[in-house]
Amino acid sequence: MRRFTWFNATALTLGFAFLYLPMLILVIYSFNASKLVTVWAGFSTKWYGELINNDAFLDAAWVTVQVGVVSSTFATVLGTMAAYVLVRVGRFPGRTLFSGMIYAPLVMPEVITGLSLLLLFIGIGLDRGIFTIILAHTTFSMCYVSVVVSSRLVSFDKSLEEAALDLGCSPFTAFRLVTLPIIAPAVISGWLLAFTLSLDDLVIASFTAGPSATTLPIKIFSAVRLGVSPEINALSTIMIGIVAVGVITASIVSKRAAVKQQQDEQAAARAT
């Protein structure tokens, strides 16, 4: 018995207005002709033009994308391995510590993670730059990947893997031909999550970046400390647009994949 009342409708409307209105204002005012960010003075795209000519932002964006792609790829490989160990490999010495190390970074305050990694890099004399940011981002995002992937590993039918092994596959081939295709959607969303976390991170990057590498969030943070600027509004609009397109596409693709996969799994179950 469910009744969708006026109270529910109001709560949803107000809740979503609260979530989306600030971003909507940001998007609208990025097209404002005036330098004064709260006074509307006609439509203009000049801030986008200035953004494209701003080399500092473009450099930072390029660093951010490099860090994001490399670190999320490493994080996906390591996180998938860790998930496989947690779910499929039984007991081994130090298992408790292992799962602790997977879950602890998820709740660790960013300032502490950043500080501790910086002290490590200084301690071993590693020069700070793109490489150290990649190491830092890989470390915290692999934990998120392994949580996403292990929830998929838990739910899938282990007998498919066992069938492949019985039919003479080596464990690695069984993983490649059976397990990996089944967990692929989770691995892909793990990668996307790692990539987003990396693009988004300010605190850990600030600690681990040297003077040679500045990421976009560091750049944005130092700019917005001085107040609102129309250029940052334009940049934000571009980022919001990319995310919106990405998330909507991903949800459509994954919905289709999920339907297809269910059919495949059912077909495989019938065949066995």
Place this chain on the structure above:
Amino acid sequence: MRRLFLISVPYLWLLALFVVPFLIVLKISLSDTALAIPPYMPTLGFSEGWAGIKQFFADLDFENFVFLTEDDLYWKAYLSSLQIAAISTLLTLLVGYPVAYGMAMAPDEWRPTLMMLVILPFWTSFLIRVYSWIGILSQEGFLNQFLLWTGLISEPLMILNTKIAVYIGIIYTYLPFMILPIYAALEKLDGSLLEAAEDLGCSRLSAFWLVTIPLSKSGIIAGSFLVFIPALGEFVIPSLLGGSGTLMIGKVLWEEFFSNRDWPVASAVAVVLLLILIIPIILFQRNEQKEREKDQ
């Protein structure tokens, strides 16, 4: 062999880049500040052999932790972080519960869209979402313009650079973390229980209070911890919205490290923050564990 490889690669990675760095923080928190590079002492030297290692441990002490208790900046910052995190968690619950409830009551065909609408902000840059409030809350911002226009106030309110702005920032950015677990709990709720309560003479309000709320308790607890734990160590929100008057420990740690270059004190601040966080983290884990056992 293969198994060993599979275990050891992520294992060693996390040991080297998560456990070891934390041990270094612990060690530096017990060291003294020094005018040197690196700016603390003692440093571990193996050149003097066993005597050097013994001397190293002898030089470590709790001086920085004593310092934290003596200077009232620090305990004020811890208390104010706890207070801000607690109040904003409560407010997030008050905002998030009706939304989650509305989602659970909504027609089935709306749900995927509603879910996506809740998750979408989570994928959007955190920094940008916090930044978007600066333009709204400032003296000449949209909120003040709107309130002046309606005639509710005659002078712009000071909201930005106060604790209220920090509360709003935390509610805004962590709202999805509160909505999702509560929605997950409410979705499982058996509607016939409410019918039974009403048949037995409960009003709808008291049925909600006596049946719905207790049955969504696990979601409320999970959501509250998911907001409280990260809010406690928050840095971006207080530094963009809170102004210089809002004291939060994440900001103090940042300034201690970057502005004062006092690494031992920054490390000690980090160690104490972690000790404070251990209690809510363990409570959260227990709640999750109980839920998993119930599901099985």
